[in-house]
Amino acid sequence: MVIPMIIVFKYSLYDNVIMNRNPTFIGLNNYVKIISNNTFWIALYNTLYFTIFSIIFHLLIGIVFALMLNYTHLNYILKSILRVFYILPWLFTATIIAVIWRLLLDPLGIINHILNYLNIIENYIEWFSSTDTALNSVTFVNVWAGYPFYMVSLLAGLQSVPQDLYEAASIDGANKIQKFIHVTLPHLKPIILTIILLDFIWTMQVFPLIWMTTGGGPLYATEMLSTFTYKLAFSSYKLSLASASAFIVLLISLSVSIFYIKKQFNKE
Amino acid sequence: MMNTKDKYFRYIVYLGLLIGLVFSTFPVIWILSSSFKSNTEIFSLPPKIIPDSITLIAYNSIFEDKDKIQFFVNSYFVSLIVTALTLFIAILSGYSFSRFNFKLKRFLNLTIISTQTIPPISLLIPYFGMVVFFKIFDTYIALILTYLVFTLPYATLMMTSYFNSLPNELDDAVLVDGGSQFQALSKVLVPISLPGIVATCVYTFLLCWNEFLFALTLTKSTEMRTLPIGIQLLMGQHSYEWNEMMAMSILGTLPILFLYLFAQKYFLAGLTSGSVKL
Numbered sequence: 001m002v003i004p005m006i007i008v009f010k011y012s013l014y015d016n017v018i019m020n021r022n023p024t025f026i027g028l029n030n031y032v033k034i035i036s037n038n039t040f041w042i043a044l045y046n047t048l049y050f051t052i053f054s055i056i057f058h059l060l061i062g063i064v065f066a067l068m069l070n071y072t073h074l075n076y077i078l079k080s081i082l083r084v085f086y087i088l089p090w091l092f093t094a095t096i097i098a099v100i101w102r103l104l105l106d107p108l109g110i111i112n113h114i115l116n117y118l119n120i121i122e123n124y125i126e127w128f129s130s131t132d133t134a135l136n137s138v139t140f141v142n143v144w145a146g147y148p149f150y151m152v153s154l155l156a157g158l159q160s161v162p163q164d165l166y167e168a169a170s171i172d173g174a175n176k177i178q179k180f181i182h183v184t185l186p187h188l189k190p191i192i193l194t195i196i197l198l199d200f201i202w203t204m205q206v207f208p209l210i211w212m213t214t215g216g217g218p219l220y221a222t223e224m225l226s227t228f229t230y231k232l233a234f235s236s237y238k239l240s241l242a243s244a245s246a247f248i249v250l251l252i253s254l255s256v257s258i259f260y261i262k263k264q265f266n267k268e
Numbered sequence: 269m270m271n272t273k274d275k276y277f278r279y280i281v282y283l284g285l286l287i288g289l290v291f292s293t294f295p296v297i298w299i300l301s302s303s304f305k306s307n308t309e310i311f312s313l314p315p316k317i318i319p320d321s322i323t324l325i326a327y328n329s330i331f332e333d334k335d336k337i338q339f340f341v342n343s344y345f346v347s348l349i350v351t352a353l354t355l356f357i358a359i360l361s362g363y364s365f366s367r368f369n370f371k372l373k374r375f376l377n378l379t380i381i382s383t384q385t386i387p388p389i390s391l392l393i394p395y396f397g398m399v400v401f402f403k404i405f406d407t408y409i410a411l412i413l414t415y416l417v418f419t420l421p422y423a424t425l426m427m428t429s430y431f432n433s434l435p436n437e438l439d440d441a442v443l444v445d446g447g448s449q450f451q452a453l454s455k456v457l458v459p460i461s462l463p464g465i466v467a468t469c470v471y472t473f474l475l476c477w478n479e480f481l482f483a484l485t486l487t488k489s490t491e492m493r494t495l496p497i498g499i500q501l502l503m504g505q506h507s508y509e510w511n512e513m514m515a516m517s518i519l520g521t522l523p524i525l526f527l528y529l530f531a532q533k534y535f536l537a538g539l540t541s542g543s544v545k546l
Contacts, residue, residue, distance in 0.1 A: 065288055071281050082285060084529075086292045091524045093478040095496035096517040099503065100299050103510055108311045110298060144295070176277070205387040208480035212500055226389045226481075233393055234485060243393050250390035257385035264381045 030244035040245065042220050043228040050139050050224065051203040055196055057143040062150025063188075067180075069151070070158045083155075090148035098212030101141045102128065128214050134221040138213055142206065150195055157191040158184065197260040204253055225249050303327070303514035310510045326515035335490055339498030340519065346408060346494060347476035350415045354423045354472045355465065357416075362427025363453050367439065380421040388418075388481050399486050406488045414482050419472045426471065430464030431457065466534040470527055477523065495520045 034040050065086055069079060092100065104111050105127040112124040127137040161184060169179045207226040210216060216223040216231065229249060233242035297317060302310055303326050305319045330336045365373065395414055404410040434457060442452035458465070483494045493501065499520070502513050 064284065068281055068284050068288065073278055074281075074285075082289065085289055087528070088292050088296050091528055092517070092521055093480075093496055093524075095480055095499050096520055099499055099513050099517055100295050102503070103302065103310070103514065104295055104298060106311070110315050113313070113315055144291070148292075201385045201387075205389065207389065208496065211480075211484075212503065226387070229389050230392070230481075233396075239393055239397075246390040246393055249387050253385065253387045253390070257382065260385060261378070261382050265378060 030241050031248070033241060034244050034248060039220055039223060039228060040225075043223045043225045046135060046220075046222060047204055047206075047224045047226075049135060050142065050206065050222075051200060053139050054142045054146060054203050055199050057139075058147050058150050058199060059192065059196065061143065061147040062154055065147065065151045066154035066158055067184075069155055086151060087148045089145050090152075092145070094145070094208035095212050097141060097145045098209050101137075101144075102213060105137060105141075129218055131218050131221040134214050134218060138210060138222050141213065142203065142209060145209070146199070146203070149199070153191055153195050154188060157188045161187045194260070194263060197256065197263065200256050201253060201260060204249075204256070225252075299514045299517055303511055303518050305511050307509055307511045326509075326511035327519075329509075329512055330515055330519070336498065336516070338491055339493055339495045339516075342408075342491075342493065343477060343495040343520075344523075346411050346415065347473050349408075350412055350419060350476045351469050351472045353412070353416060354419045355469055357420060358423035358427045358468055359453070359458060359461075359465070361420075361424045362431055363457065365424065365428040366431035367436070367449075377425075380425050383421045392481060392485055395482065396485055405486065406492050408492070410486045411483060411494070414486060415476050415479060418479075419475055423468045423472055426468045427461075427464060430461050430467075434460065463534060466531055470531060470534055473527070474524065 068074075069083055069086070089097070103109055106112075107124045107126045111127075112121070115121045116124065125133060127133050165183050165187075166179055169183050174182065205226060206224055207230065210222055210224050210227050211230075214222040216227040225245070226249070229242050229245040232238050232245055301317050301319060304322045304324070306321070306323050306325055309319055309321075365376075399405050399410045399414075404413075438456050438460075439449070439452040442456055443449070447455070478496070479494075480496045483497050484500070487493055487497070490501070495516070499513060499516055502509065502516065
């Protein structure tokens with residue numbers, strides 16, 4: 001793991017590696033090229049947009065679903081069945097999720113048909129191939145695919161909230177919302193922080209989902225740092241330039257990871 | 269007695285649950301239904317959840333196509349081999365992490381946690397370089413070795429924490445009876461660590477089964493492609509065989525569904541233990 005990281009850094013300082021037997025050392029030139037590349041900045045923006053909105057909706061949906069499943073008046077069997085269904089999106093691998101949503105969001109697909117039927121849209125929308133909707137579409141798909149992780153983690157957290165805290169709050173006259181804010185949320189806070197950090201790290205690395213739905217297009221509308229790097233390396237075979245980009249991605253990721261690593265290590 | 273406010277609240281929760289159910293399940297039902305349609309019926313109007321004529325055409329053509337069967341064979345083969353190897357190494361290294369004290373332990377622990385956060389794309393190019401250098405490009409070995417690198421750190425951590433939860437007295441009992449450390453591990457610790465072992469297996473298997481980026485880059489010929497790449501190849505073709513893709517997706521999700529339903533507890537442990545320590 002450490003060795004490849006050193007190699008990728010070494011590659012990034014040469015002009016043409018792997019393909020060429022005797023590459024020349026060109027210092028930080030590749031980094032300058034990457035940073036002055038417009039597409040890199042678009043990819044960075046898209047990655048952050050995709051990541052941040054994914055996290056926000058993951059968290060919202062995850063909390064709401066977990067709270068609903070934890071509702072006291074819900075029959076136990078019904079609860080178990082619903083739980084299985086709610087987790088379903090999690091069982092699909094990213095390529096399959098991409099295929100599913102390409103069918104559903106096809107211009108002639110079922111989603112357009114339903115929206116049209118309900119008079120929400122007039123014309124059939126090309127969700128993945130229009131520059132206006134592509135980024136939001138892939139983000140939506142990622143939200144669908146990722147919320148169960150939050151739900152499961154938060155559900156486990158909810159079940160460990162001591163019941164007497166709620167009773168005490170009731171005696172003090174707290175209503176449901178107050179109980180949620182003052183009892184539930186503080187209890188869930190450590191879990192929420194950890195999963196957000198982890199989700200941030202994972203979502204920034206997104207590749208198969210984008211590759212299989214839009215391929216980064218149309219016109220860079222969904223280009224992510226990962227697809228940008230991949231294309232540099234294996235579509236245009238600029239392996240050194242790609243290494244520089246890969247190393248930048250690594251640095252960005254590490255700057256977030258450091259919080260996660262610290263947190264995990266303090267637990268040990 | 270319930271007051272009206274609580275009653276309304278209850279209705280809202282039920283409504284929410286229903287919306288949630290549609291949100292999570294509808295796409296799944298739709299692909300299931302599409303996999304039983306003929307390709308011409310996929311976009312027919314009005315859309316039907318239960319097709320007019322339920323057909324196994326899509327499944328049949330997958331089972332008749334050698335290339336497509338090969339995708340499944342490759343995925344199962346690579347995933348199972350990596351799972352077996354990972355488990356073997358993780359049990360040994362987890363045991364030594366848990367039972368022996370050595371100086372670099374803290375440092376190694378830190379490294380393992382850190383590796384979890386490294387973006388695969390950063391490692392892709394050096395791996396590609398190494399795989400080409402060792403002339404194992406487009407072979408099972410390339411995939412297996414690469415996946416081992418990804419699964420081992422965390423699998424080791426999982427086994428270590430499981431062994432940590434077992435008291436040292438168990439080993440001592442074997443040692444007192446004249447057994448070796450290895451016997452203590454294989455005869456006593458491994459059998460009672462089954463939950464930890466299952467969770468580790470599930471984690472490893474899922475990681476291999478789902479891997480895309482490295483499988484895409486490190487293999488080239490159709491016979492070496494794993495399932496996720498196979499599906500991508502199907503997508504690349506000019507006329508989409510939607511029903512076949514949906515059937516492949518269903519078949520490709522079966523092992524995960526199976527793991528989930530029969531090892532639910534371990535499944536969740538395998539996937540969430542990294543984030544939430546309960």
